[in-house]
Amino acid sequence: MNEEIIIAGFGGQGVLSLGKIIAYSGIMEGKEVSWMPSYGPEMRGGTCNVTVIISDNKISSPVVQRVDTAVVLNQQALDKFEEEVKEGGTLIYDPNGITRHPERKDINIYKVDAARLAVELGNPKIYNMIIMGAILKARPILNDENVELGLKKSLPERHHKLIPLNMEAVKSGSKGVEQVHSI
Amino acid sequence: MNEEIIIAGFGGQGVLSLGKIIAYSGIMEGKEVSWMPSYGPEMRGGTCNVTVIISDNKISSPVVQRVDTAVVLNQQALDKFEEEVKEGGTLIYDPNGITRHPERKDINIYKVDAARLAVELGNPKIYNMIIMGAILKARPILNDENVELGLKKSLPERHHKLIPLNMEAVKSGSKGVEQVHSI
Amino acid sequence: MSDVKLLKGNEVIAEAAIRCGCDGYFGYPITPQSEVMETLMERAPWNTTGMVVLQAESEVAAINMVYGGACCGKKVMTSSSSPGVSLKQEGISYLCGAELPCLIVNVQRGGPGLGTIQPSQADYFQTVKGGGHGDYKLIVLAPNSVQEMNDFVDLGFELSFKYRVPAMILSDGMIGQMMEKVTLSPKKPRRTEEEIIKEDGDWATTGKTADREQNVITSLALKAEEQEATNLRLQAKYKEIQENEVRYETYKADDAEYLLVAFGSCSRICSKTVDTAREDGIKLGMIRPITLFPFPTKQIKEFAKQVKGFMTVEMNAGQMVEDVRLAVNGEKPVEFYGRFGGIIPSPEEIRVALEKQLFNK
Amino acid sequence: MSDVKLLKGNEVIAEAAIRCGCDGYFGYPITPQSEVMETLMERAPWNTTGMVVLQAESEVAAINMVYGGACCGKKVMTSSSSPGVSLKQEGISYLCGAELPCLIVNVQRGGPGLGTIQPSQADYFQTVKGGGHGDYKLIVLAPNSVQEMNDFVDLGFELSFKYRVPAMILSDGMIGQMMEKVTLSPKKPRRTEEEIIKEDGDWATTGKTADREQNVITSLALKAEEQEATNLRLQAKYKEIQENEVRYETYKADDAEYLLVAFGSCSRICSKTVDTAREDGIKLGMIRPITLFPFPTKQIKEFAKQVKGFMTVEMNAGQMVEDVRLAVNGEKPVEFYGRFGGIIPSPEEIRVALEKQLFNK
């Protein structure tokens, strides 16, 4: 197994920590993992992204030209990364604020209205765990227990009480995601 | 012709400028010349020295291990440079303040009481030109006209009126020097 | 498994410093390594181990704080990235001249000038040949994983104290910014003054007690003869280091017909190229210098007998390739492939370069 | 004959700067080069040519004043000695990154650290390989006489403006402090703004007039791709310089069986060794790289066919020898003889070293 995922969105959307949770979950599966952020001068509201790789083997480069799965959470991210998904790969997006929807025909495309779901769950902070749920549905590479373990590892002790809420968000994301194009 | 001369004494004795006048005089003779000072952190009254080379040929190194002629103007200088005169070479010294006189038997040794002569000429500033006279007598490698030309070149225009006095000092040095050991 | 953590290379430098009993860190923010100091400030080791952490007013001040701390026999360190490391060059030369142990981390970014904050390996020359003045060398460790970011902190201090030569971890923005699994080192206490004296000798400026002469740390010698003596002593040490401390790693090199040579980040990419080439039946291998000084000259020379040619892959315009060429000394072709200014080469383009520059030549 | 003067190398740098129409000098005192600024202050060119001379608060300030002046398209320069030049490394890297012309003089002394004030050539690596961060090169001129201290000021500016690459005069305490005959260059006026634009193009920050876009001098590129483009442009320039600007000198090399390789001061000593060896019937010659970058690689490679072996002589622990070895590429032995820390080797000891390391091997 070798899954290369890019997650891209606004800084405030929890992109980096989502990547970290995925990576930790990968570790729980006994896999090799890497997590590589885009980094640059501070720019609030600017787009940021993280590449996570989960693999059976040692990972050579934590940055890749093309990914298996792209998770894009705003228009800029969609514009930039739709192209970078490998043929046959997966694109997951949040339609909120999207004016130009994905157009590729050679990849599987999923949509999750995570912003709305977060509002429904009454907590905008679990936005990224809803996305997590969507990813797990679209690309079932991690099992739920390991995700819970990964979450535990990546959260500071004092936030462990929030794990049930987070797992609920995962479920909601898995349920709420819908495939809009399949190859 | 290849004459390597070291002149060493207290900073105030005009050691460096004497070296410069000799070098300029060498140029007037159409020779190659080099002038290389000891340099270091300021230390008034400390001993300083300059190596002057006058040669028919291109000069490779402006510093040499052993010299043809050493002109030493205080005890420290004498102690340090007596050894560095080549066999058969020349040592010229001012006996003023000297407690241990030169001892080598394989070199020509000259003595010039330049401090006294300077007092006689009524101008301590021409001390170094008295030494020049002594050198010219002991090692007649430059002719007097060229020395005068050299002096002219190395003095700023506004001091040219002092040239006659300086040349007098040269004469006085040539007259006052005495050979105390010859091989 | 329980000890495995997922951390950034930069964070790991900080964790490892605290764990190995580091006495002091002095730094100045610069991307892509600011997390080193940030993590230290977060951990607040002054409350636990007593380690001093200070944000200096500049890189120049930071390296000179390191100089002061090192004079005291303490385990002290700094970290920065390329432009900041350039500012430290006078200080580094002083540290070498005064024979002080310390650890310096350079998380390289693209240059010259302000350049870019993306990863680069363009400070190889500066680090290995001498960015400061005078004849000196640093012990240079080039990690290619987050785990090695951990391991080389302790190792760097160890070697540095052993030889009283500053050690440098030459990393880059990729290793510094990425997270990977890492097993942190066990915790060691900071050394007491007595332990320092016992282990390293009584040379540090800890106060001239009645039972010893004064200790003076200086790099000054007004007389050329004294200075030459210092230089000869240094050169002798470097020779000893060259003999004893070479560290390198090979990958599928035993039967290789062609050898990639790469350090740090690039070596990871190259290992992928090796794998895919092997799949195609090409006998490609890799040698990765772990210590850049001492450089595995002898080992590469040895390989020159076995292989048909070498190619170094670097994120610069060709720097380490000179040391490889000096090692191979004309016996076999030594090619170079590089990307610049923050671009990380891909395994595929390296393969293409190999075909063009080595296989089909 | 009337134009021949007897001057110190350092003084000549100052005289030559004024005569070649230099616009500004910014420096900080350090032995053995302080006479450069002292002579300028004595001459007070601001009263004659209008040249600006300023004692900066530090070497760091001085090199950044040079950066500012160079941005304006002016002929600006600084001088220092080894520790001071280390402090300038960030600034030098910026100058290279921003492609600015300027002249830097290093009158080397022994290091590392505070070291000694005696002459040395231990900053070869720093100068030629890159003491600052990133992939850059300087045009490096190595004078071996006071006359060349004069000549290389104008030449340095000329080459630097031609390629928009900073030029360095790599001298040392011997050449800086000694007096020799020198013929000073004829006087050239300082260039007007119009002449600068005509000769060098309109890139300088002289004020955004209505008829052109803004001019921006920067070395920043946040995107790796942009930075790589800059690096590629720089590398292309360096290649061009390597092809067109190599300067070297040979001495009795035509029929030589053995070749000494030496730059700057050492080349003078070596010429004496050559003479005495020739007297003894030994076919010894010398090649003196005048430009250290671009290095006469091709020329030395050519000689490798003719001679039995090379020996470089340097006042350091062996730096240029690497470039000679890279040129010779194993074809013939390349030996090294060096003295350190301010000691100038004698022609005799070089001869002894030759016998031991080269002739009798």
Place this chain on the structure above:
Amino acid sequence: MDVKEIIAKGDLVYEKTKVLTDKEMHYCPGCTHGTVHKAIAEVIEEMGIQEKTIGISPVGCSVFAYEYLHIDWQQAAHGRAPALATATKRLMPEKYVFTYQGDGDIASIGCAEAIHACNRGENILMIFINNGIYGMTGGQMAPTTLDGMKTATSPTGRTVEQNGYTLDLTKMIAPLPGVCYVARHSADTAAATRKLKRALKKGFENSMKNKGTSFVEVISTCNSGWKMSPVAANEWMRENMFPVFPLGTIKDE
């Protein structure tokens, strides 16, 4: 009269000066840098000195100032802008030369260059954007960070014990005889920005009268670094920074 009518028929009373480029600023929403850029640009336009003005940008968020102000620019190494400005002004005395520096740039790494340029009385205008933090590198502590303030390198708040005191560079340089004009402003409101513009204008004028160095500090926000909304940051600044760095003209000779 409705909006459209006013726009169509009314007077245009405010539009972006041509000295600002059309590039979108990379600054975070609400960042003071933008407002100060505008103020400088408008002063340059009003004084008609676009052709004769050279800006020196620092390393810091405003490193890209050259993208926005349509004049000639030199981009300095971190902290060294005053050195560049010194040479530039001395070599081209007929030009208006100004530096634009953040607090990390001018008060930390570049402290010596700033003080010495001021002490020499270089005929330049120095603009000092004090947002109490290192914006560009992600919100680390600056010498100007207030006591107790949380930053990336003082996560539990700056303490005197570890980090020393909040440095008032402006107060330090004001008494220097080389400095002719020192003023401290803000740019949080239009009123403040208008005052700031007058100070900048005075600084430019001084530099051409060879009166010495003019030094204008702008107490600013870095809402990203401070982790506040832009409006909250302005309020926090007024409440917490103004008492430590009181606004006003400190010297005018």
Place this chain on the structure above:
Amino acid sequence: MDVKEIIAKGDLVYEKTKVLTDKEMHYCPGCTHGTVHKAIAEVIEEMGIQEKTIGISPVGCSVFAYEYLHIDWQQAAHGRAPALATATKRLMPEKYVFTYQGDGDIASIGCAEAIHACNRGENILMIFINNGIYGMTGGQMAPTTLDGMKTATSPTGRTVEQNGYTLDLTKMIAPLPGVCYVARHSADTAAATRKLKRALKKGFENSMKNKGTSFVEVISTCNSGWKMSPVAANEWMRENMFPVFPLGTIKDE
């Protein structure tokens, strides 16, 4: 009673302290450095802190201070002594740490390090030997060189136009809250030297009470650089430097 008798029978009332080594000082005849070294050595002896004192010497004529004061020393790069002292004191808080710096060292190249150490309130004693010139390198201008004074880099006299103003670093750092004690002394007479000793003692004491930075400036001569006899240099100093750098305690908190 004649001299020999007094020597034989009288009390020894003054001899060289053991904290000074027997090495002959390399300083020029009459150089103030020697007197200040003595004053420091005597204070160290009187306080009994030889075993606990670390000196940081600069680059300048006093680079060799370690040859003369028999304590542990660190020899710093030009201008950086305060950085070394910062680390040393923080890593060994039980030690007395002092820097000894010339005016070129502390006020020119090392200006930023000095100011920031003071601003952080490092618990050290900083001794600043202001002889208005660069002694070691042969008498070039320093920031503290008086207006009109001739030096190797101002051969016709320093001018404000070219070189700016004489910098009073001490006045600049005195208001910093990190600094607890600032005094300016001289060492031209025994009386002055006795006062200087009291100041140094206070500085050492402060550093152990964690009161912050103590800063003692010594207005000094460099007769070599000034090209005067030692006695004439002292007179010149009193006449010309004291008015610009008035002696006294500037701060004592």
Place this chain on the structure above:
Amino acid sequence: MAKVKGAVVVDIEKCKGCGICIDDCPTDTLAFERAVNGKGYHYAYMKAPELCIGCSNCAISCPDTVITVYRVKPERKKTS
């Protein structure tokens, strides 16, 4: 004296929704729009256009200088 009437034009796509202008408007003319622009920001708009006096405060305090201001002077108003 008749009241000055003003109006502002916000360059919606360039607005970063920082709210500085809203805060600095003396007449509470401005507010955040519910919708977001292409960059995802709730941009500023004239919520109460009738209140605008064309004072330019908003435009001057806007860090991104994306506001243009128009004003009708009283005398003009009279003529119209």
Place this chain on the structure above:
Amino acid sequence: MAKVKGAVVVDIEKCKGCGICIDDCPTDTLAFERAVNGKGYHYAYMKAPELCIGCSNCAISCPDTVITVYRVKPERKKTS
């Protein structure tokens, strides 16, 4: 009260003849010796030994600390 009597010993070979001590002696006890020492300096000596009061000024102000000072206190003098 009887006057204190003092005496100083100058380490002649280490004296640099700077004259600071001479200048700082309140009783004009000291002067330059005509002869020079091995370093060539006219060293300081007690020209008027009877004037010395053993105040140590010379020793304290001597930059090279080459003076040692002795003193006979009045009471001692009485006994002698």
